[in-house]
Every structure is written in C-alpha cells, then in structure tokens.
Amino acid sequence: MTTIGIIANPASGKDIRRLVSHATVIDNNEKVNIIERIILGAQTFGVKKIYVMPDSFMMGYKVTEKLELSGELKVDIEILDMKIKASPKDTQTAAALLEEMQVGCIVVLGGDGTHRLVAKSINKVPLIGISTGTNNAYPKMLEGTVAGMAAAAAATNAIDYETYCERDKIIEVYKNGELVDISLMDAVVSDEIYIGAKAIWDLKTIQHIVVSSCHPASIGFSSILGANIKIDASDDFGASLKINSGDNHFLAPIAAGAIVEVTSEEIQKIELGETFYLEPDYKGMIALDGEREVGFEAGDRLGFKIVRNGPRHVVVERILESALENGFFQR
DSSP states (O other), X not given: OOEEEEEEOXXXXXXXXXXXXXXXXXXXXXXHHHHHHHHHHHHHTTOOEEEEOOOTTOHHHHHHHHHHHXXXXXXXXXXXXXXXXXXXXXXXXXXXHHHHHXXXXXXXXXXXXXXXXXXXXXXXXXXXXXXXXXXXXXSBOOOHHHHHHHHHHHHTTSSOTTTTEEEOOEEEEEETTEEEEEESSEEEEEXXXXXXXSBOOOGGGEEEEEESOBOTTOOSTHHHHHTTOOBOTTSSEEEEEEEEEEEEEEEEEEETTEEEEEEEOOOEEEETXXXXXXXXXXXXXXXXTTEEEEEEOTTOOEEEEEESOSOEEEOHHHHHHHHHHTTTTXX
C-alpha cells in the first residue's frame, strides 16, 4: 500500500522572535488548511493511506472531519497511535514511528527546529519540508497541494526517487569528546547561561556561529555567514565565524524585518568530516537551529563536525519535472 506521513508542529511559529521581529504568523488553523491540501494532492496521485501525528490542537482529526463533510476525502487517514506530551518529544516520536513503518515520504510543517527534531529520528524515508516557523533556513515556503503531489511521486515509486532526493549535511555537536546533539543548519555558541524561551535572539550574547550551509537570501543566524559567503547544500564543507570582534563590518537579516550591523573576524571553512574545536573561557549555551539546547561550562571542549548523514530531502521541482517526463500527470 502506498503511504505517506504528515507531521505538523502546533508550536512552530510561536516563539519569542514573534515579539522582537516582524515575522509572519501561520496559526494552527492555517496549518489545518495546508494539511488538507497535502492530502488532496497526495490522494489524487495514488497515495492510499496517510498517517498524521496527533497533537494538542487535534489538526489531524479536524482535517479528516472537514474533508469527510465536503465529500472530498478518498484516502484512509490514520492518526498515529502515540501518547502526546505537547512537547518537542512528540515530533521525534512521530518521525521515529513513520521511519519504522517505512512510509513512502514524510511531509513536515514547521521551522528549522521542527525539522531538526525529525532529522534526529529518520534516515531512510524521504522528507519534504514546508515552512511554518519563524526563521526558516531549511524548510521552504511550499504550496501544500504541490507538496502532496511530490510526496505521492516519491511514495508511489512512479519515478526513481533515489535520484531526486539529496542527502543533507548536519552538524554533529560534541562536548568533551561525546556526541551530544545535532543541528541541520547552524550551531550558535553564546555566553547566555539560561535556556529561557529557548529561541535565541540577542546578537550581543553570541560568540561563534557554525553553519552547514548559508546563502545571502536566507534569514536567521546562518544569514550572518550568508552575508559573506555562499555555501550550498551540495558543497562538501561548512564554515565558522566569530562575531562581536574583529574588523569585518556588514549587514545581515537575522530575523524577519530585523537587519542588523555585525562585526566579525574572518570566516573559517570546515571541510566535510573535519571537526572544528572551541574551548570557551566562559559558561554558556549552544543554540541548535535557533533553539538553546546544550549547556557548557568554562573549559569544556566543544567540537562541531559537518557530515553528510542527515535526512534525505525530496527536491520538489526536480521530482515533479521527472514525473512530467514519465507521464505522471496523464490519465
């Protein structure tokens, strides 16, 4: 049976950066609308069953009810059998279940932090990310209908999806030689000592930024490097930058509508498989894809290794172009 999974984070796009920038608000009602369009796109192109992560807003149930009432639902929808904790753990649990079930594709609604949690739990199942967060360097703004079509193209094996997926880079984060966590796009070392609201936003507290990829068209903390260098997802290297010291002065969009002047030292490239080390003389936190996760003490040895061992993401335009060539749309 052709299946896909949908993970929609009800908490994405609700962090403190909403208060200190001008970010777009995508509320849970709009996420319900996006899920509806994913389902309609997927069922039209051959998906027979769709698994949806349960959540505190009951998005999966609301979508099922709406589509049943309108008579448009033609596919079997099943809410994953898992106990929700209304915490980030739900995303990881759902992703792990979908990986174990070997669904044909997972569509994720969330920001960088949500996709990082999914990346920690999957390795084989292809991923399509839809941006519904605050600062989104990894997931892109994508129409739900198109995401559903692309997920169907991958899940039905209508084309050779191995060719139309790319393995992502990740940043492995080590503390005193022990792997403690990962990030998809950026790891930010700050001298803040409290987790607080988790989202990091005060530029003055940041000491170092490590990125796997960056681009001048991105937003968030990876854009600080993106204002100086372009590193594509396909490039076999990343980079590190020390800020708030040095002679390099430039502007960078660190949040929606928030363009700030940054002072930095010179960028250091980090080759794939190479570990970049820091030994801070201060206590602080490491934010992973925008959220403070890892605490450290003065004198701890921090390591950041960029490896191509992340999720396998579907290149939507490429997979649908191939689908076109293979008669996917013909009836």
